[in-house]
Amino acid sequence: MLKSLSLFLLLTASLNATAQARREYVLANDWKFTKGDVPEAAKPDFKDAQWQTVSVPHDWAIYGPFDGNNDLQTVKIEQNNEQKATQKAGRTGGLPFIGTGWYRRRFTVPQFKKGNQAVLLFDGAMSNAHVFVNGKEVGYWPYGYNSFSFDITPYLQASGENTLAVRLQNQPEASRWYPGAGLYRNVHLIVTEDVHIPVWGTYVTTPEINSASAKVNLKTQVERPKGNTQALRLQTEIRDAAGKVVATVSTPLASGQASGQEFVQNLEVKSPKLWSPETPVLYTADSKLYAGTVLKDEYKTRFGIRSFKFEAEKGFSLNGQPRKFKGVCNHHDLGPLGTAVNTAALRRQLALLKDMGCDAIRTSHNMPTPELVSLCDEMGFMMMVEAFDEWKRPKVKNGYSQYFDEWSEKDIVNMVHRDRNNPSVIMWSIGNEVPDQSNPEGYIIAKRLQDICHREDPTRPVAAGMDRFDDDFKNNFAQVLDIAGFNYKPHRYPEAKGKLPQGFLLGSETASTVSSRGVYKFPVEQVKQKKYRDNQSSSYDLEACSWSQIPDDEFVKQDDLGYVTGEFVWTGFDYLGEPTPYDEAWPSHSSYFGIIDLAGIPKDRYYLYRARWNTQKPTLHLLPHWTWPGREGQTTPVFCYTSYPSAELFVNGKSQGKQTKAPSDKSQSRYRLMWNEVKYQPGTIKVVAYDAQGKAVAEEEVKTAGKPDHIKLVADRTSLTADGQELAFVTARVEDAQGNLCPDATNELQFAVKGQGKFRAVGNGDATSLELFHEPKMHVFHGQLVAIVQASDKAGDVQLNVTGSGLKAAQVTLKTK
Numbered sequence: 001m002l003k004s005l006s007l008f009l010l011l012t013a014s015l016n017a018t019a020q021a022r023r024e025y026v027l028a029n030d031w032k033f034t035k036g037d038v039p040e041a042a043k044p045d046f047k048d049a050q051w052q053t054v055s056v057p058h059d060w061a062i063y064g065p066f067d068g069n070n071d072l073q074t075v076k077i078e079q080n081n082e083q084k085a086t087q088k089a090g091r092t093g094g095l096p097f098i099g100t101g102w103y104r105r106r107f108t109v110p111q112f113k114k115g116n117q118a119v120l121l122f123d124g125a126m127s128n129a130h131v132f133v134n135g136k137e138v139g140y141w142p143y144g145y146n147s148f149s150f151d152i153t154p155y156l157q158a159s160g161e162n163t164l165a166v167r168l169q170n171q172p173e174a175s176r177w178y179p180g181a182g183l184y185r186n187v188h189l190i191v192t193e194d195v196h197i198p199v200w201g202t203y204v205t206t207p208e209i210n211s212a213s214a215k216v217n218l219k220t221q222v223e224r225p226k227g228n229t230q231a232l233r234l235q236t237e238i239r240d241a242a243g244k245v246v247a248t249v250s251t252p253l254a255s256g257q258a259s260g261q262e263f264v265q266n267l268e269v270k271s272p273k274l275w276s277p278e279t280p281v282l283y284t285a286d287s288k289l290y291a292g293t294v295l296k297d298e299y300k301t302r303f304g305i306r307s308f309k310f311e312a313e314k315g316f317s318l319n320g321q322p323r324k325f326k327g328v329c330n331h332h333d334l335g336p337l338g339t340a341v342n343t344a345a346l347r348r349q350l351a352l353l354k355d356m357g358c359d360a361i362r363t364s365h366n367m368p369t370p371e372l373v374s375l376c377d378e379m380g381f382m383m384m385v386e387a388f389d390e391w392k393r394p395k396v397k398n399g400y401s402q403y404f405d406e407w408s409e410k411d412i413v414n415m416v417h418r419d420r421n422n423p424s425v426i427m428w429s430i431g432n433e434v435p436d437q438s439n440p441e442g443y444i445i446a447k448r449l450q451d452i453c454h455r456e457d458p459t460r461p462v463a464a465g466m467d468r469f470d471d472d473f474k475n476n477f478a479q480v481l482d483i484a485g486f487n488y489k490p491h492r493y494p495e496a497k498g499k500l501p502q503g504f505l506l507g508s509e510t511a512s513t514v515s516s517r518g519v520y521k522f523p524v525e526q527v528k529q530k531k532y533r534d535n536q537s538s539s540y541d542l543e544a545c546s547w548s549q550i551p552d553d554e555f556v557k558q559d560d561l562g563y564v565t566g567e568f569v570w571t572g573f574d575y576l577g578e579p580t581p582y583d584e585a586w587p588s589h590s591s592y593f594g595i596i597d598l599a600g601i602p603k604d605r606y607y608l609y610r611a612r613w614n615t616q617k618p619t620l621h622l623l624p625h626w627t628w629p630g631r632e633g634q635t636t637p638v639f640c641y642t643s644y645p646s647a648e649l650f651v652n653g654k655s656q657g658k659q660t661k662a663p664s665d666k667s668q669s670r671y672r673l674m675w676n677e678v679k680y681q682p683g684t685i686k687v688v689a690y691d692a693q694g695k696a697v698a699e700e701e702v703k704t705a706g707k708p709d710h711i712k713l714v715a716d717r718t719s720l721t722a723d724g725q726e727l728a729f730v731t732a733r734v735e736d737a738q739g740n741l742c743p744d745a746t747n748e749l750q751f752a753v754k755g756q757g758k759f760r761a762v763g764n765g766d767a768t769s770l771e772l773f774h775e776p777k778m779h780v781f782h783g784q785l786v787a788i789v790q791a792s793d794k795a796g797d798v799q800l801n802v803t804g805s806g807l808k809a810a811q812v813t814l815k816t817k
Contacts, residue, residue, distance in 0.1 A: 020111075021192065021193060021289075021295045021296060021297050021298050022190070022191070022192050022196070022297055022298050022299070023110075023190070023191040023192075024188055024189070024190050024191075025188065025189045025190075025191075026186055026187070026188055027056065027105060027107070027164075027186075027187040027188070027189060028055055028056055028186070029055050030053065030105060030106075031053070031054050031055065031056050031058070031103050031104070031105045031183070032048040032051040032052070032053060032054075032103065032104045032105065033051055033052045033053075033054045033058065033060065033101065033102065033103050033104075033182070034048070034051045034052065034101070034102050035060060035099060035100075035101050036099065036100060036101075036102075037100040037102075037167075037169075038102050041102045041104065041165055041167070042132035042135055042137070042165045042167070043135050043163075044134050044135050044162075044163040046104070046165075048104050051102075051104070054103075055724075056103070056183045056186065056187055057183065057184050057185055057186060057340040057341045057342070058103075058182045058183050058184065058340055059180045059181060059182050059184045059337075059338035059339045059340040060097075060101050060181045060182040061095045061096050061097035061178075061180065061181040061182070061338065062095060062180070062336075062337070062338025062339070062340070062773065062774075063772065063773075063774055064095060064096070064772045064773075065096075065770070065772065066093075066094040066095060066587065066589060066770045066772075067094055067096070068089035068090065068094055068586035068587065069089075070092070070093075070094050070095060070096050070097075070098065071091070071092045071094075071097070071098055071172055071173065071175075072087060072088070072089055073087070073088045073091050073092070073173055073396070074086065074087050074088070075088060075091075075173075075396070077583070078395075078435070079395075079433050079467060079547070080545070080546065080547060080580065080583075081546050081547055086583075086584050087584060088583045088584060089583075089584070089585075089586035089587075089589075090577065090579045090582070090583065090586055090587070090588050090589035090590075091176065091177075091577055091578060091579075091583055092175050092176070092177060092178050092179070092577045093177070093178030093576035093577040093589050093590065094586070094587070094589040095178060095338075095576065095589075097126075097170050097178065097179060097180065097181040098170050098171065098172050099169070099170060100167065100168065100169045101167075101168050101169075101181060101182055102165065102166070102167055102168075103165065103166045103168070103182070103183055104163065104164065104165045104166075105163075105164045105165075106161050106162065106163055106164075107161070107162050107164060107189070108159075108160065108161055108162065109156060109158070109162070109189070109191060112156065112158045112159075112191065113158065114158070115193060115194050116153070116158075116191055116192065116193060116194065117151065117153045117191070117192050117193070117194050117196060118151070118152050118153050118156055118189060118190070118191050119149050119150065119151055119152065119153075119189070119190045119192075119198075119199060120133075120138070120149060120150050120152050120164070120187065120188070120189060120190075121147070121148075121149040121187070121188040121189075121190060121199055122141070122147060122148055122149070122183075122185070122187055122188075123147050123185035123186045123187070123188075123341070123369055123370055124144060124145055124146065124147060124184060124185035124367075124369060125141070125144060125166065125168055125182075125183055125184070125185070126144035126145075126168060126170060126179055126180050126181050126182060126184055126339065127142060127143065127144030127168060127169065127170055127174075127179070128140075128142045128144075128168060128169045128170075128171075129141050129142070129144075129148075129166060129167070129168055130166070130167040130168075131150060131164075131165075131166050132163075132164070132165040132166070132167075133152045133155040133156065133162060133163070133164055133165075134155055134156070134157065134162055134163055135163070136155050138150045138151075138152050138155055142403050142407060143400065143403060143407060143411050144170075144179060144180075145332070145366035145367045146367050146411050146414050146415060147185075147367070147370065147414055147415075147418050148414060149190075149199045166183060168181070168182060168183070171398040172397075172398065173396045173397035173398050173399075174396060174397075174398040174399055175396060175399070175577070176389065176395060176396060176577070176578060177331055177575060177576065177577035177578050177591075178331075178333055178338075178339070178575070178576035178577040179339070180332070180333060180338055180339025180340070181339075182340075184338070184339040184340050184341060185341050185369050186341065186371075192297055193296045193297060194224060194225050194228075195222070195223075195224040195225075195228060195230075195232070195289070195291060195296045195297070196222070196223055196224075196289070196296065196297040197220060197221060197222060197223075197287070197289060197297050197299040198221055198223050200414075200417040200418050201220060201221040201222075201223075201299065202218060202219065202220050202221070202285070202287065202299060202301040202421065203218070203219040203220075203417075203420060203421065203457075204216065204217070204218050204219075204285060204301055204303040204421045205217045205459050206303075206305045206306070206307070209272060209274070209305060209306075209307050209319075211271070212270070212271065213268050213269060213270050213271070213272065214268070214269045214272035214305045215266060215267075215268055216238060216247065216266070216267045216268070216269060216285075216303075216305070217264070217265070217266055218236060218263075218264075218265045218266075218267065218285055218287070218301070219262055219263070219264055219265075220234055220236075220262065220263040220265070220287055220289075220299070221261075221262055222234075222253065222261050222262070222263065222289065230291050230292070231252065231253065231291070231292070232252070232253040232289060232290065232291055232296070233250060233251065233252050233253070233289075233290045233291075234250070234251050234253070234263045234265065234287055234288070234289055234290075235248070235249075235250045235251075235287070235288045235290065236248065236249050236250075236251075236265055236267065236285055236286065236287045236288075237285070237286045238267055238269060238283055238284070238285050238286075239283065239284045239286060240273070240281075240283055241273075241281055241282055241283070246269050246270065246283075247267040247268055247269050248267070249265050249266070249267050251263050251264075251265050269283070269305065272305045273305070274304075274305055274306050274307075274319045275304030275305060275306040275377075275423040276306060276318055276319055276380065277359040277360075277380035277381060277382060278380060279380070280304070280377065280378060280379060280380035280423075280424075281304065281305075282302055282303070282304055282377060282378065282423070283302070283303055283304065283305065284300055284301065284302050284303075285300070285301040285302075285303065286298070286299075286300050287299045287300075287301070301421055302374075302377065302421070302422075303421050303422075303423060304377065304422075304423025304424075305423075306318065306319055306423055307319055307320070308426060310461060310482070310483060310502075310504055310565065311503070311504065312502065312503020312504060312563075313503055313504070313562065313563055314504070314562070314563075315504050315562055315563055315564065315565040315566075316504075316565040316566065318382075323359075323566075324558060324564070324565055324566035324567075325359065325360040325382065325506070325565060325566025325567060325568065326357055326358055326359045326360060326566065326567070326609075326613045327358065327359070327360030327361060327362055327382070327384070327566060327567060327568035327569065328353060328358055328360075328361060328362070328568060328569045328570075328571060328572030328595065329361075329362040329364040329509055329568050329569065329570050329571050329572065330349070330361055330362070330363065330364060330571060330572045330573055330575075331364055331571065331573075331575035331576075331577075332363070332366065332368065332369065333575050333576050334346070334349075335573070335574070335575075335576070335598040335599060335600065335763050335773075336598070336599065336761035336762060336763035336773035336786075336788060337760070337761055337773075337788070338576075338773075341369045341371055342725065342727060343371045343375070343725070344725070344726045344727040345727055345729075345788075346369075346371055346372050346375055347375055347379075348600060348716060348727075348729055349572070349573060349596075349600065350375055350376070350379050350381060351379075352596055352600065352602065353381075353572055353596075354379060354380070354381075355610070355614065355617075356595070356602075356606055356609050356610045356613060356614060357609065357610055357612070357613025357614030357615065357616075358381070358572065358609075358613060359380070359381060359382060359613075360381060360382040360383065360384070360426075360566070360568065361376060361381050361382075361383050361384070361572075362383075362384040362386060362429070362465075362508065362509075362568040363383065363384065363385050363386045364386060364432065364509075364570075364571070365386050365388065365389035365431075365432040365465075366386060366387070366388070366389065367385065367386070367387065367411075367414075367415045367418075367419075368383075368385060370418065370419075373385070373419050373422050373424060373425065374422070376422070376424035377422050377423055377424045380424075381424055382424060382426045383422075383424045383425045383426060384426065384427050384428075384429050384463060384508075384568065385415065385419055385425050385427075385428055385429065386428075386429035386430075386431075386432060386465075387408075387411060387412055387415055387428070387429065387430050387431065387449075388400055388404075388408070388411075388430065388431045388432070388434070389431070389432050389433070389434075390404070390431075390434060390435075391404050391408070391431060391434045391435075391436045391442075391445055392404050392405070392436055392439075392445065393434065393435035393436050393439065394435075395435065408449065409452055412430070412449060412452045412453060412456075413452065413456055415428070416428065416452075416453055416456040416457050417456060420456070420457040420459075420460070425460065426460065427460055427461050427462065427463050427482075427483060428453045428457070428460055428461075428462050428463070429462070429463045429464055429465065429485070429508070430446065430449040430450060430453065430462055430463075430464050431446075431449070431464045431465070432464070432465040432487075432509075433465055433466070433467040433468075433487060434464070437466060437467075437468040437471050437472055437475065437477050438468055438471045438475070439475065440475050441475075442475055442477055443475055443476045443477045443479075443480050446464060446477055446480055446481060447480045449462075450462040450480070450481065450482065461482035461483050462481060462482045462483065463481060463482065463483035463484075463485045463506060463508060464477075464481055464485055464508075465485045465486075465487050465508040465509050466478060466484065466485060466486055466487060466508070467486075467487040467488065467489075467509075467547075469486065469489055469492055469496070472484075473496075473499050478496070478499070478500060479499075479500065479501055481502075482502070483502070483504075483505075483506050483565075484496065484500055484502060484505045484506065485505070485506045485507075485508025485509075486505060486506070486507060486508060487508055487509035487510075488509065488510065488511075488512065488547050488548045488549065490507065490510070490549060490553055490554050490556070490557040491553075493505060493557050493561055493564055494561070497561075497563055503563060504563045504564070504565055505563065505564060505565065506564070506565045506566065506567075506568075507554060507557075507558065507564060507566065507567035507568065508568055509568055509570050510549070510551075510554040510567040510568065510569050510570065511544070511548060511549055511550065511551050511553075511554055511567075511569050511570060511593075512544060512545050512547070512548030512549070512570045512580075512593055513541055513543065513544050513548070513549070513550050513551055513593070513605060514537040514543050514544065514545065514580065514581065514592035514593060515537050515538060515539045515540075515541055515543065515592060515603050515604070515605055516536040516537050516538075516539060516592060516597075516603075516765075516766075516767065517539060517597045517601055517602075517603045517604075517765050517781070517782060517784075518539065518625070518743055518781070518782025518783065518784075519534075519536040519537065519538060519539050519782065520538055520539055520540060520623070520624040520625075521536075521537075521538035521540070522631075522634075522635075522636070523635070524538070524540050524542065524637045524676070525542065526542040526543075526550065527542065527543055528543070528544050528545060528546050528548075529545060529546045529581050530543050530581070531581055531582065531585070534768075535579075535582045535585050535587070535588045535767070535768045536592075536767075536768070537581070537592045539603055539604045539605070539623065539624070540604075540623070540624070540637070540639065541604060541605045541608060541639075542668075545580055545581060548570075550668070551569070551605065551608055551609065551671070552667065552668045552670065552671050552672070554567055554569075555612065555670070555671055556666050556670065569595065569609070570593050571591065571593045571594050571595070572594065572595055572596060573594045573595070573596045573597075573598070573600070574590055574591045574592065574593065574594030574596070574597050574598040574765070574767070575590065575591050575594070575598070576589065576590050576591075576598070577589070577590065577591065578591050578593075579591060579592065579767055580592065580593070582767070587768050587769075587770050588767050588768050589767065589768075589770075590767040591767070592767060595609060597765030598763055598765050598767070599763035599764055599765040599784075599785060599786040600729060600763075600786055601731065601765055601784055601786060604621065604623045604624075604639075604641070607619055607621035607641040608641045608671065608672065610641075610643075611641045611642050611643045611671070612643075612671065614643070615643075618642075618643050618644065618689075618697075618698060619641065619642055619643045620640070620641075620642045620643075620644065620647075620687065620689050620698050620699075620700050621640065621641045621642065621700070622638065622639075622640055622685060622687050622700050622701075622702050623638070623639050623640075623641075624636070624638070624639075625702060625705075625741070625743035626680075626682075626683075626684070626685050626702045626703060626704050627682075627704050627705045627742070627743050627744065628680045628682075629682075631680040632680055632681065632682070633679055633680065633681075634679065634680055635676075635677060635678070635679060635680075636678055636679065636680040637674060637675060637676045637677075637678060638656075638674075638675045638678045638685060638687075639672055639673065639674050639675075640659070640672070640673040640674075640687050640689075641672060641673075642673065642687075642689055644689035644690060644691060644697065644698065645660060645661055645690070645691070645692055646658060646659060646660035646661065646673070646689070646690045646694075647659060647673050647687050647688060647689045647690060648687070648688045648690070649675050649678070649685065649686070649687050650684075650685065650686045650687075650688070651678060651679075651681060651683070651684075651685050652681055652683040652684055653684075656675045656678055657675065658690075659673040659674065659675065660673075661673065673687075682704040683703070683704055684701055684702070684703045684704070685701070685702050686699060686700070686701045686702075687699060687700050703738070703740050704740075705735075705736045705740040705741060705742045705743060706736035706737060706738065706740070706742075707736060707737075707742075708734045708735070708736065708742045708745050708747060708806065708807060709735060709736050709737040709807065709808060710734075710735055710737075710807055710808035710810065711732055711733070711734060711735075711749065711802050711803075711804060711807050711808065711809060711810040712732070712733045712735050712739070712810060713730050713731070713732055713733075713800070713802060713810045713811070713812045714730065714731045714733070715728050715729070715730045715731075715812050715814065716728060716729045716730070716731075717729075717814075718812075718813075718814050718815065719814070719815050719816075719817060720757070720791040720798070720814055720815070720816045720817070721791065721816070721817060722756065722791055722792060722793055722794055722795045722796075722816040722817055723791065723793060724790075724791065724792060724793040725790070725791070726790070726791045726816075727760060727788050727789065727790055727791070728788070728789045728791075728798075728814050729786050729787075729788055730786065730787045730788075730789060730800055730812060731784060731785075731786050732749055732780065732784065732785050732786070732787060732802050732810070733783060733784050734747050734780050734783045734784075734804070734807065735783075741783045741784070742783045743782050743783050744782065744783070745780055745782070745783040746779050746780060746781075747779065747780055747804045747805065747806070747807060748777060748778065748779045748780075748804060748805070749777065749778060749779075749780060749785065749787075749802050749803065749804045749807075750776060750777045750802070750803050750804065751776040751777065751787050751800065751801070751802055752776065752800075752801045752803075753789055753798060753799065753800050753801075754798070754799045754801070755796055755797045755798045755799050756791065756792040756794050756795065756796035756797065756798050756816045757789050757790055757791050757792055757798030757814065757816060758789070758790050758792065759776045759787070759788075759789065759790075759800075760774075760788040760789060760790040761773045761774055761787075761788045762775075762776070762777075762778045762785060762786065762787045762788065763778075763785065763786055763788075764778055764779065764780060764781035764784070764785035764786075765781050765784075765785070765786075766781040769781065787800065787802065789814065791814075791816045792816060794816065795815075795816050795817055796815075796816055797813055797814070797815055797816075798813070798814040798815070798816060799811055799812070799813050799814075800812050800813075800814070
């Protein structure tokens, strides 16, 4: 249970003496914020009473309004095969993230005394962060995606009030997608003794693992004041997931040794339970640092026990079992919530991906929030943690290239140190589609960055996402990487294999199929870069970009080529910005690439992947909807995405024939069942699935919908933690009197929340909608949207009421505990 202490939320400290050696506070509430530069804002006596009061994490730009002139870019996108520069209105989401913002917060540090140290840890701040304590600048960090910390001990007033001020600035043309703005990740204050374990001061590896035991190596850094040479001792216990001690060791550090020393401890865990996506078992190393009998610090390190290999010809194996990454790339925004981090929202995203059968995440194209890494540890996702989208050669006018020479090593060191104990992290990525691939000396940069990763973490390989195939080999770029990752090159995998010394490769970014949930275009055909007057793309999942493919093209190579280690699909979720193929067509301002839309509602493509990836549960999904007034008698193809080998389609009870997947085929019929000549008739389409023995085992029906009649609400959870942060995602469906989804409904719905919670945001997944996420009203998109309710910090009931003109209203009651 979280308790308030002074102006902080207390995280890990408690009243017992042993925990007082380390106190960590999350600075969540009572921040003051203003947009615009205020030259005197760092001063302690500055009057900020008129500023907005906000909670952190906070994204100042997600509240809009949308405008095509926000970050209007005239640019030639080389990655998209563009031949000339054109004006891009929605490239970064059309939200007002450019400019300067200030945050201020007053705080006291309880029981702070001589011999204590205080550190501020920022999980991320967008961007160009200048941090001030009591009017003095304590540090600067430009890269908005990285975590960083500053020792603020010399600047603190031990008793009384202190003032923390943070100045952030986002430049125009600094991103290719919506970056967010503000203190969008958590801010921590860590108070320790002056003899202590620093931020990210431990490093756990498991060098030897077998069924009987696992050797655990723990390296622990110690910092102490200059001249302090007292003898120290580090006592470490390893606890299993149930909290039982399974190994222990006590190690002395002799007196007289200088500051900055490292403890090295070796422990043995008997009968280890191995971490994997299927069994995400975690252990904790609880280290206590003593000077004599006095406890100076306590530091907990969560880790997992697992082994993996990348091998020539064989590909990837985890814990001795060959497997391929069933991964997705994800940007960092949370749709209607913007970039402000929320654990419940991240958990919901991962739960949807888990049900699809996904087992891996590529953090595109930047360091993730630590909450995501922790959730991947807990829920079982392997991770490619990525550093940069730009090196020395720019993609955008004010991108990371301006910082690269001075900051790239610092940024990689922080990335690796923060996440190298997390079992979910399998590999580092040093870059995505960097133009330096075409520089004959680009491989030198790649090797330097890779060497930094190896120096800080010898246990993990390093990859990069490459898109310039010929240059990559001509310039020795692909050859120097531990893992050669290719973006959108399935047709060239055999050629790459013949040239690569590694003997394996990775689909680091695949597909980029585009679709809009619930939208179906006729005639149904496989096309690239297709545009329609309504700025939508067809959900028949046959439309891609000029450089990319439909999912099936990648599936064939993944299934047929053993040396291909898996894929990371672009993307798991739609995201704000990059509305390809409508970059030049405002009001499109969010992507169409997602398997799941911006509101978190699965598109049809979700079930195409689920049918192939989720081997634990069957999949049977029909498309399109069957409400087509005016299409009577016209050809309306019906597709079935299923894990079963064959199925039979019926239209109003009449069989349209049985289709069977063709395992040796190189086209869509290997992965989809398709009835391409069906004529539309109102009524019912039904598919009956058959197992390998020809037995009917499952069926699904889709009916022609009548007029919109009522609202149906489906909550992803009915019980919430009363912590002021937890969210419930409630899908609102407009249905006819018989309970069929009305697939073309566009009704505006209104939302009201009563009790121990509040309305947080709403999204409908429409890339062209300019309705604001934080307003308690929105039109449904193809019959659906998702409303987000946030719990208060008090226990009780929360009631969401949803109304719409001409519709029967609906309500759902949630409980906060």
